[in-house]
Amino acid sequence: MAVEPILELVGISKAFGGVQALRDVDLALAPGEIHGLVGENGAGKSTLMKIIAGVHPEFGGIMRVRGREVRFRASRDALAAGIGMVHQELSIAPDLSVAENVYLGAQPTNRFGMVDWGAMRRGARDLLSRLGLEIDVDAPAGLLPIGVQQLVELGRVLFSGAEAIILDEPTSALSPPETERLFEVLRRLKAEGRSIIFISHFLDDILRISDVVSVFRNGRKVVTERVSPAIDKGWLIERMIGAQAADLEESWMGSIQLATPRDAPVAFEAVGLTHAPAFRDVSFQVRAGEALGVYGYMGCGQIELSRALFGKIQPRRGAMRIGGQPARLSGAAAAKRAGMAFVPESRRAMLFAEEPIYRNISISILETISRIWVKPDRERAIAAGHIQTLGIRAPGPSTRLGALSGGNQQKVALARWLTRPPRVLVLCEPTRGMDVGAKEDVVRIVRSLKEQGIAVIVLSTEPETVLSMADRILVLRRGEVVREFADMAISKEDLLAAA
Numbered sequence: 493m494a495v496e497p498i499l500e501l502v503g504i505s506k507a508f509g510g511v512q513a514l515r516d517v518d519l520a521l522a523p524g525e526i527h528g529l530v531g532e533n534g535a536g537k538s539t540l541m542k543i544i545a546g547v548h549p550e551f552g553g554i555m556r557v558r559g560r561e562v563r564f565r566a567s568r569d570a571l572a573a574g575i576g577m578v579h580q581e582l583s584i585a586p587d588l589s590v591a592e593n594v595y596l597g598a599q600p601t602n603r604f605g606m607v608d609w610g611a612m613r614r615g616a617r618d619l620l621s622r623l624g625l626e627i628d629v630d631a632p633a634g635l636l637p638i639g640v641q642q643l644v645e646l647g648r649v650l651f652s653g654a655e656a657i658i659l660d661e662p663t664s665a666l667s668p669p670e671t672e673r674l675f676e677v678l679r680r681l682k683a684e685g686r687s688i689i690f691i692s693h694f695l696d697d698i699l700r701i702s703d704v705v706s707v708f709r710n711g712r713k714v715v716t717e718r719v720s721p722a723i724d725k726g727w728l729i730e731r732m733i734g735a736q737a738a739d740l741e742e743s744w745m746g747s748i749q750l751a752t753p754r755d756a757p758v759a760f761e762a763v764g765l766t767h768a769p770a771f772r773d774v775s776f777q778v779r780a781g782e783a784l785g786v787y788g789y790m791g792c793g794q795i796e797l798s799r800a801l802f803g804k805i806q807p808r809r810g811a812m813r814i815g816g817q818p819a820r821l822s823g824a825a826a827a828k829r830a831g832m833a834f835v836p837e838s839r840r841a842m843l844f845a846e847e848p849i850y851r852n853i854s855i856s857i858l859e860t861i862s863r864i865w866v867k868p869d870r871e872r873a874i875a876a877g878h879i880q881t882l883g884i885r886a887p888g889p890s891t892r893l894g895a896l897s898g899g900n901q902q903k904v905a906l907a908r909w910l911t912r913p914p915r916v917l918v919l920c921e922p923t924r925g926m927d928v929g930a931k932e933d934v935v936r937i938v939r940s941l942k943e944q945g946i947a948v949i950v951l952s953t954e955p956e957t958v959l960s961m962a963d964r965i966l967v968l969r970r971g972e973v974v975r976e977f978a979d980m981a982i983s984k985e986d987l988l989a990a991a
Contacts, residue, residue: 496559498523498687499544499575499656504553506539513539515711516553521656521687526678528702528719529691530728532955535708537691541658544689545577546570557656576654578662584641586634591616593633594647619647623677638769639670643677656687661791663697675701693789693991695725707731729988752964752978756780758816759947760916762801765810770796771971774810778916783938783948785962787955789991793971794951795837798920801949802834803827814915831915835905835922842905845894849886850875852893853907878907883933899933906937916947923957935960955987967991 499521506514514536521527529537542548544555546564555562557573564570570577584593591609592599594616600608616629623643627636633644642662649657659678663671678688678701692698698705699719706716707728714731717723756779765774771793778784788794799805801812803821812819814830821827827834836842843852854871875889882903886896893901902922909917919938923931938948938961950961958965965982967975967990975990 495522497521497556498558500554500556500559501540501544502554502556504540504543504551504555506543506548506551513711514543514551517708517711517713519706519713519716521689522704523655523687524682524685525704526682526688526690526702528698528705529689529708530693530695530698530705530732531708532732535732536711537708538660540708541577541660541689541691544570544575545658571652571654574653574655575658576649576652576656577658577660578642578645578649579660582638582641582645584633584645587632589630590620590627590633590636590644591629593644594619594629594651596648598651615651616647619651620644622680623647623650624673624680637670639673642670643674646677650681655685656689657681658689658691660691661693662690663692663694671697693791695728698728699723699725709733725989729985732988733984748959748983749981750962750964750978753779753782756782756945759814760801760949761813761816763811763813765797765800765807765812767796767800767805767807769971771800771968774968774971774973776966776973778947778949780915780945780947781942782964783942783950783962785958785965786949786951786968787958787965787987787991788953788968790953792953792968792991794953794968795920797968798834798836798918798949798951801827801918802832804834828914832918833909833914833916834918835902835909835920837921837924842908843893843901845892847893848890849879849884849893849896849904850889852904853878853889853911855908874911875907878904878910882907882910882937899931902934903937906934910941913941913944913946916949917941918949918951920951921954921957922950922952922961923954924952931957931960955984958987959984 497520501517501519504514504517517536517540531537539548543551546567546569549563549565557575562573564573585596591612595612600611600615602608613629620627620629623646625640625643627640633641636644662674681688690698690702702719704716704718705723705728707714709732758777759780761777763775766772774797776784786794786797796805800807803823803826812821814832819830821830821832850871853875872889878884879886879889884900884903886900893904896904923934941948950958952958959982965977965987966973967987969991977986
């Protein structure tokens with residue numbers, strides 16, 4: 493007799509504006525099962541999980557919990573139904589104690605309505621001991637290693653009574669011993685009859701811990717199979733990438749030839765950069781007119797590395813050289829003076845949506861165009877030139893930035909640095925969330941910058957982005973460089989396998 497799923501999804505579809513994020517997805521989670529989910533960025537995994545967790549209440553299709561049709565309107569509805577989620581970006585309150593984090597929002601009270609601190613400490617201690625943690629529950633949670641913080645957050649979800657738990661990239665920032673400890677906890681929960689959806693870009697982790705694995709591609713579930721010796725990394729990668737002609741427009745199916753320049757001077761060098769646990773012992777050179785790609789899955793440390801290259805994070809060890817000279821980048825201002833430029837992974841971090849295009853572009857060069865008085869006419873003229881050369885689709889330089897598409901906003905972010913071209917340009921996730929046409933425009937801009945002799949460092953979780961821009965590629969896995977590709981033919985499959 494078939495066991496009724498604890499969670500069942502039938503024909504789930506979801507669109508954002510004109511973009512179809514999910515198309516007719518069926519998925520079932522059995523009691524006491526660990527179900528692995530894999531797929532490239534944008535494949536639809538996160539959207540589906542947010543529907544299950546009540547973050548996206550509007551969707552097409554049917555969701556059932558223990559056979560009863562449900563439609564959650566908020567995360568608290570999902571928790572009330574026994575479904576909890578531990579997000580990749582942890583929601584630990586660092587200044588509160590471990591016990592307070594476990595009982596966050598649900599502290600036990602005594603008969604006077606006051607918090608029962610003794611009961612809370614005892615309960616947190618007992619719950620965490622079940623997870624193999626013997627720690628001081630009075631200690632501030634922010635002082636704990638990231639792996640322990642993750643288990644504390646898992647403890648909070650378990651305390652809520654969740655029978656089905658969604659883990660989004662739970663091992664992305666963990667060391668091997670921390671990963672093994674997490675796996676021991678998951679096996680214990682499975683033995684208790686709890687069900688787990690385990691999302692990860694680390695295919696080895698998926699194959700080690702999962703009973704069943706589902707592959708997503710372009711908003712569809714491609715296949716669901718029980719894990720067996722026949723299901724290996726190659727099998728998963730083949731189905732993640734796909735081989736149908738309809739998928740070619742979003743995937744590099746063939747290989748490209750990397751041609752690494754050798755005769756240009758070294759523009760930037762990193763030696764043993766370390767900022768554990770984010771990244772460790774990272775060393776590389778990038779030459780004038782070269783684009784160095786840094787590829788890795790989400791959480792591999794590349795965002796932190798990009799910030800360190802622009803002085804926003806101070807590495808604990810290592811050195812940097814710009815044009816052969818030692819450089820200590822004490823902050824963004826020092827990096828800028830040294831000839832560095834940086835476009836972060838979030839455009840919101842550097843752009844002002846309510847301001848016009850020209851002010852967003854001129855803010856980095858105001859001291860050179862207006863020593864005393866701001867000159868709007870000069871600002872607009874500079875912006876108009878960039879609008880034309882970069883193909884920014886806007887009525888004019890006075891257009892409010894927030895009225896532009898994401899791709900055109902990214903071009904404005906690039907334009908900010910091009911009035912006074914830098915020696916080295918660091919781009920973190922430069923094409924995230926763009927359509928194909930906008931991505932091609934950014935690729936064209938980067939190639940133009942290389943022709944001007946600018947060294948470009950492109951850090952991205954999208955293999956297409958790295959393959960389309962880079963002359964040489966480093967692969968970052970859990971904060972360490974594990975592979976370099978240079979002067980050779982390379983495919984998307986090679987990158988996925990290395991990461």
